[in-house]
Amino acid sequence: MGVPDVTQSYTRTWRAPPFRTTTPRGVPVATHRDPMGIGLAVLNRIASSSTVDRLRLRKTAERAVYEGARSGFRVAGATSRAFRRVQASGAPTRPARTPDSGVFDLEPTEDQQMIVGVVREFAAEVLRPGAPAAEDVNDTPKEVLAQTSEFGLTLLNVPESLGGLSEDRSAVTGVLVAEALAEGDMGQAVACLAPAAVATAISLWGSDAQQQTYLPALTGDDIPAAALAVAEPRPLFDPFELQTTAVRTASGYVLNGVKSGVVRGSEAELFVVAADIEGQGPRLLVVESGTEGVAIEADPSMGLRAAGLSRLVLTDVELPADAILGQGTEDDYRECIRLSRLAWAGLALGTGKAVLDYVKDYVKTRSAFGEPIAHRQAVAFMVANIAIELEGMRLVTLKAASRAEQGLDFSREVALARRLAGEYGMKIGTDGVQLLGGHGFVKEHPVERWYRDLRAVGLMEGAVLV
Known part of the structure; x- marks a missing residue:
């Protein structure tokens, strides 16, 4: 199916069979x-x-988050x-x-x-x-x-x-x-x-x-804009060693800290924020954007620009005692981090597949010295390696997701998925640019954007969840 001219409208009719019940x-x-x-x-x-x-x-x-990115800005959180x-x-x-069906399928x-x-x-x-x-x-x-x-x-x-x-x-x-x-x-x-x-x-x-x-x-x-805010703007960030803190008070908690990589932060009406609860370690808290002390700053990024990433600045934000998400257990927080990393692995698979499909066609049509560059063994092997790496990433990611669905321990599998998606995802982006040569460095081709987006996979925490 060809890609339509997005400046022109077109019509498509979706037909769904009848249904028996209602939500x-x-x-x-x-x-x-x-x-x-x-x-x-x-x-x-x-x-x-x-x-x-x-x-x-x-x-x-x-424009949403980046309207004032060139000069920098800080605004109050969106009115919730x-x-x-x-x-x-x-x-x-x-x-x-x-x-568990007992069948590997x-x-x-x-x-x-x-x-x-x-x-x-x-x-x-x-x-x-x-x-x-x-x-x-x-x-x-x-x-x-x-x-x-x-x-x-x-x-x-x-x-x-x-x-x-x-x-x-x-x-x-x-x-x-x-x-x-x-x-x-x-x-x-x-x-x-x-x-x-x-x-x-x-x-x-x-x-x-x-x-x-x-x-x-x-x-x-x-549906309101909402964001899962875990990452913090500091080197070698560890989601289990947070500098965002929630201090107990007589009426609840006082929240302070800065979160980065917050999706559509200037529009978000609701946040789930990771913070260190004194004496308990990292937990998740629900924060409405209209709460006093919530502010948004510009956070220009190398990739994922369409996600409207921003910083969430929390200054003496007073929250009620029931702001802790659910029971506030350490196991819940660990599962959140694992499921988030699993989602990023899924995103890496899709972008990696886009790179593979694009370079496969490119090397067959790009000629050098009188023949398509796909005939060169080094080029063919590089494309084959992208496909092999994608297959390995996909298998371990789906295995981790399957175990998560069944309530089984998936910590090992998600760690492997994170490692492969971060390492091979970045390599796939690099190889895609390399295969296009000078064309890989210009915006005429989408590979340079995919390269920048794939760099985020091994760095981002939170934001998405499966």
């Missing part, structure tokens, strides 16, 4: 027990979209919508573990094939052609964000009873979706997945009151 929000879906449940639910959201027939990117996207606080009425609802389920097929087509037709413009303005167009919201990205790890799509964990689906989006553009993929990271965190570890307070907005029609 608590009244959106028709199949039950999680239906083998086509999640996929059909996503297609239903797309079919009911009033804008899906017009996937047009605006010519001039709004009035999240209606709900008192706990019982135990929180958690996604169920996926049962890497073939995606019908659900996953349907979801990934839609997302991959969207990435090819919208994210890929719109990537240069999004990077130029350091922001993802609002039209693109609205479209991915209609795909139900924030619903994947939210139980049906809370307005989501499935009662079961879906880490593998999350990895496949991240891979498909990043095949179009990693920066925009991160921007689209950021609210889903917050929804997933609240679903997996939040208290009943937190779920009832925040998930209705994150699973509704007007």
Whole structure:
């Protein structure tokens, strides 16, 4: 399928089969027990979209975080919508573990094939052609964000009873979706997945009151910008040695510190922030952007520019005692870091696949000394190595995601995925630029952007979650 001219509108009709049940929000879906449940639910959201027939990117996207990046700026956090606080009425609802079938099978389920097929087509037709413009303005167009919201990205790890799509964990689906989006553009993929990271965190570890307070907005029609803020702007950052601190007070906590790599920070209405709780170690806290003491600074980056990365400055931010996410255990925090690294591995897979597909065609059509450079053994071996490295990354990433779904220990597997994605992802980007020679250094070809984006995989913490 060819890539359309994004300055022209075009029409595409999505057709979804009938459904048998509805979610608590009244959106028709199949039950999680239906083998086509999640996929059909996503297609239903797309079919009911009033804008899906017009996937047009605006010519001039709004600037968000980087408007004042050249001179530097600090602004107060975005005015948060009035999240209606709900008192706990019982135990929180958690996604169920996926049962172990006992069969080693890497073939995606019908659900996953349907979801990934839609997302991959969207990435090819919208994210890929719109990537240069999004990077130029350091922001993802609002039209693109609205479209991915209609795909139900924030619903994947939210139980049906809370307005989501499935009662079961879906880490593998999350990895496949991240891979498909990043095949179009990693920066925009991160921007689209950021609210889903917050929804997933609240679903997996939040208290009943937190779920009832925040998930209705994150699973509704007007999804707020939200960010999972873990990283800090210092060398050799360790997510388990945080300088952002939360000090206990008579009424709750006082939060101080600086977070970096915060996705769409100037627009975010809700943050899940990693901080060191005195005497307890690192934990996650829920912070609404309108809280006094929350400010946003510019944070220009080498890659991921379309994600609108910024710094979150926290100065004597007073939080209630129930701001700690859920039970606030060390195990929850460790799992958050692992699942975040797993999501970054998925993003590396998608961008690496984009590099491979591009250089395969390039070396076959680029001629030197009277023949395509693909005929040169050194060139052919370099392309083959990219494919081999991608395959290894993909196998260990999916294994880690599968174990996470089943509630098994996946610490070893995610450590391997992180290492391979960080090391080989960077190498794939470098080799892509090398294979294009002088063309790899100019913006006429997208490989230089993919190179810069892949450099982030081994450095970033938080931001995305599966």
